[in-house]
Amino acid sequence: MRRKLVVGNWKMHGSRPANAELLAALLAGRPYRADVAVCVPSIYLNETAATLAGSDLRWGAQDVSAHEQGAYTGEISAAMLAECGCRYTLVGHSERRACHAETDALVAAKAQAALARGVTPIVCVGETLAERDAGQTEAVVKRQLSAVITRLAHCAAEMVVAYEPVWAIGTGRTASPEQALAVHAVLRAQLQAATGHGAAMTILYGGSVKPDNAATLFAQADIDGGLIGGASLKAADFIAICRAAH
Numbered sequence: 001m002r003r004k005l006v007v008g009n010w011k012m013h014g015s016r017p018a019n020a021e022l023l024a025a026l027l028a029g030r031p032y033r034a035d036v037a038v039c040v041p042s043i044y045l046n047e048t049a050a051t052l053a054g055s056d057l058r059w060g061a062q063d064v065s066a067h068e069q070g071a072y073t074g075e076i077s078a079a080m081l082a083e084c085g086c087r088y089t090l091v092g093h094s095e096r097r098a099c100h101a102e103t104d105a106l107v108a109a110k111a112q113a114a115l116a117r118g119v120t121p122i123v124c125v126g127e128t129l130a131e132r133d134a135g136q137t138e139a140v141v142k143r144q145l146s147a148v149i150t151r152l153a154h155c156a157a158e159m160v161v162a163y164e165p166v167w168a169i170g171t172g173r174t175a176s177p178e179q180a181l182a183v184h185a186v187l188r189a190q191l192q193a194a195t196g197h198g199a200a201m202t203i204l205y206g207g208s209v210k211p212d213n214a215a216t217l218f219a220q221a222d223i224d225g226g227l228i229g230g231a232s233l234k235a236a237d238f239i240a241i242c243r244a245a246h
């Protein structure tokens with residue numbers, strides 16, 4: 001039985017007082033039956049680590065450099081994330097693919113850089129509405145995942161995958177459980193074929209997950225939890241979503 005995982009992606013939101021309040025509420029909301037993590041803006045990683053250290057809540061980053069170190073102004077290496085105690089880093093979020101022109105190859109390199117430092121990459125894949133309407137959903141997510149599987153080779157089973165249909169992110173338009181499940185099944189089959197460990201791997205769903213739809217989504221056989229954007233900023237909503245995962 002796979003353990004459920006719920007990850008909050010704060011994106012570029014937060015402030016010291018707001019973060020302190022949110023993290024205190026998440027700590028007070030324990031215990032959760034699922035594993036719970038927050039991926040915070042990197043400037044807040046140290047404070048998050050200090051607040052959550054010693055608890056069973058986990059933390060991570062939203063991006064990582066593909067490079068080990070060097071003249072890469074503004075970038076943050078996997079070793080630095082590891083130093084901050086990051087358990088996870090997102091890679092290939094659709095906002096980075098779209099706004100920062102991240103290619104499948106770069107996403108794969110970032111996933112590899114993270115794993116090399118013991119930070120679990122949460123690899124985000126997902127189709128746009130145009131791609132879905134053109135019947136390309138399966139081809140797109142398989143292509144995105146394939147690049148990472150190839151690059152990670154024998155370590156591929158160590159990543160977490162998040163299916164986030166771009167049209168469902170921040171739109172209030174959630175994929176139906178059937179739509180999500182269909183893609184999760186495709187991804188799991190691909191992971192199983194490539195690694196032999198697909199049945200044990202964690203595949204999250206992300207895209208307008210809210211307290212009122214979380215339980216139904218998480219009850220689907222191949223959905224192992226969620227990657228939560230907007231609702232992860234509201235303590236009561238995020239706690240309710242975490243409690244819906246078990």
Ligand code: 13P
Pocket residue numbers: 009093164168169170171172206207208209227228229230231
């Ligand atoms: P929303 O939950 O706000 O739709 O965002 C999803 C997301 O992008 C999480 O990474």
